[in-house]
Amino acid sequence: MARKLLFEHINVPGINTFDVYRKQGGYCAVEKALKSLSPDDVVEEVKKSGLRGRGGAGFPTGMKWSFLAKPEGVPRYLVCNADESEPGTFKDRYLMTNIPHLLIEGMIVSSYALGANTSYIYVRGEMMPQIRILEKAIAEAKAAGFLGKNILGSGFDLELYVQPGGGAYICGEETALLESLEGKRGNPRIKPPFPAVSGLYGCPTVVNNVESIAAVVPIVNEGGDEYAKIGVGRSTGTKLISASGNINKPGVYEIELGVSVEEFIYSEEYCGGIANGKRLKAVVAGGSSVPILPANLILKTTNGENRLMTYESLSDGGFATGTMLGSGGFVVLDEDACIVRNTWNFSRFYHHESCGQCSPCREGTGWMEKVLHRLEYGHGTISDIDLLVNVAKQIEGNTICPLGDAAAWPVASAIRHFRDEFEWHVTHPQEALKGNYGLAHYADPLPQIAQTV
């Protein structure tokens, strides 16, 4: 059984209440940090831990914190990004529902480290139950003296607020989140300036994912070096993976980074294999935005090595044969899944969620969705496939925020790896409406690539 850091006590009855959480060693990190560590010590521990942002981009959290500008007389803010709305990702919701005090404890320690006296948790509007859970938990923590003025007699003040969003995917982008938090339309800002210099209300701000903030708790409790021992290479610690799709045991798993993808899918400890005796066809490894990979490429890299659940291993091979760990939304597609339909569905999502600020993303996402719809419903032509690749290329990299890239990558990768399935939809429109392409050669062992240097 692998080490659990965040979910160690997840099955303790009543862990969502302050008393039980405290009894299980909760809020020790707050006591340790406020009583024995300076804010810079905490930042140093996080740096040492090698923790990388769990929201998708994987930027080192300690580094992000050290970039925070600290001008005199200007307040600093910590904002927790709980606007989790990526298709396939549901780890933050699970964490906030079941163990809300972990997030609050992380917020207190992180705010202390950053010198923020007002911090916000921006929760997606659809998650009303979680918002109520968090508000209740904050009230409990405040009653116990862990929030408010002069926490634990350390002289550190912190007010923590929960802000419901309007339910827009785009507000998960940090600058759009800040706009929304300020009460404006959630359009991403142009960077630079980065939030670390000019964020919420023009003040230096750090925006972190729920899981990143929660991970600060074990880092402070056990020390950054200890945390860095878990994992492989630059992927340290544990990661929550939201496993979904046609697997025997879907759900949220805390894994040590470095577990092999094969073990994650097939072992009884995690997903428990593909349901109903089907075979694996493809995996979207990190939420809908990352490139989809066929079975053979997700299990092995092109060098013939086992692919591991780490930032590096999953992105091995670049976009040609690799993908990304992203936010950990692990969607498994079996042989009955239609890649075209799946791609269309993702595309529909991005079409709906584009903020409409940059022209390529506003117009291009809708265009891709319409072409994919046409392909899926048997009215497509062969030239549509190249058109999609071309439109995806026109969007990618040409927008203010990464939503344009996120919309382009799934389409481009699906065509890159499953082109014959798209072509089959064009050549056999009637069959495509009734059945699907099946597994084909997508799980065949990879051909040995001749080394050309």
Add this chain to the structure above:
Amino acid sequence: MSDKVKVTIDGIAVEVAPGTTILNAARQIGGDIVPPAMCYYSKLEGSGGKCRTCLVKVSKGSEKDPRPMPKLVASCRTTVMDGMEVENITSPEVVEARKGVVEMLLINHPLDCPVCDQAGECSLQDLGFEHGAAQTRYEFDRRTFERIDIGDKIQLHMNRCILCYRCTYVADQLTDGRCHGVIGRGDHAEISTYIEKAVDNDYSGNMIDVCPVGALTDKTFRFKNRVWFTKPVDAHRDCPTCSGKVTLWYKGEEVIRVTARKDQYNEVEEFICNTCRFDKKSTSDWVIEGPTAIRHDSVISSNHYETLKPLPVIQKNEKLIEANLEQFQKTQKD
């Protein structure tokens, strides 16, 4: 040491004040290396960055940090650094990306130029002419909206809108009590006044001037004339609200439209008030300054005084040729 920074755009070096954007540095050089801008408007704070037509490649970040920027950047919102090297029309990547952006801008545009009042002075038309493809690859229904009256003087034709947000900045920065903004999201976003409330403010008419396309049109001018049949004349009046410096657009004896004066980038020099724009439409209201300078490659100049062909009698007489040398030179350019 001078406090200016040096930036090289398409191989042409220029020294500009620190904090200048790449686009404005390029405008100081001028000519065809200036990136097109559909949403940026120098007079409106915070505008730009949205349309992505001004994308350029920064091949060298600065003297201190010579790394190139990883992605194409919006030149209207990226400030120059000392020693920065920028590629605009010399970079095939930029030209390709811009072509892509123009295609995106046009896929939902109705292309109703033959009946659009903006035709002839439309930035999108120019942009499409320079960078667009002759044929569209878009085979679906274009999005459509009902026309909306914003007050009694302005009509919103949302089909043509490219969501540059300029008019919302006008509403924000020139008018008080904003009731005009963008509602909806993605490609179903639209410019609107809440519950179609009239925009009623002294400066609201400037929305028409800042609109790069024919989405916001002057109802007092709608369908009156094609812009290239009118003659622009600079004029001013003593206006208590605004500077009173305008361009009058004549058709024969009649002033059929009043707009603010626009520079070569289609940006107004000074915003004007609604009284000047909508209510003062007779020559006696104005002090005429002279014909407006129009770029000779603009369609508007096809009917302009300066480019009128000299009469045959002038063309034959040497003394008259010498006296009208300036006019002759202009004629030869066309």
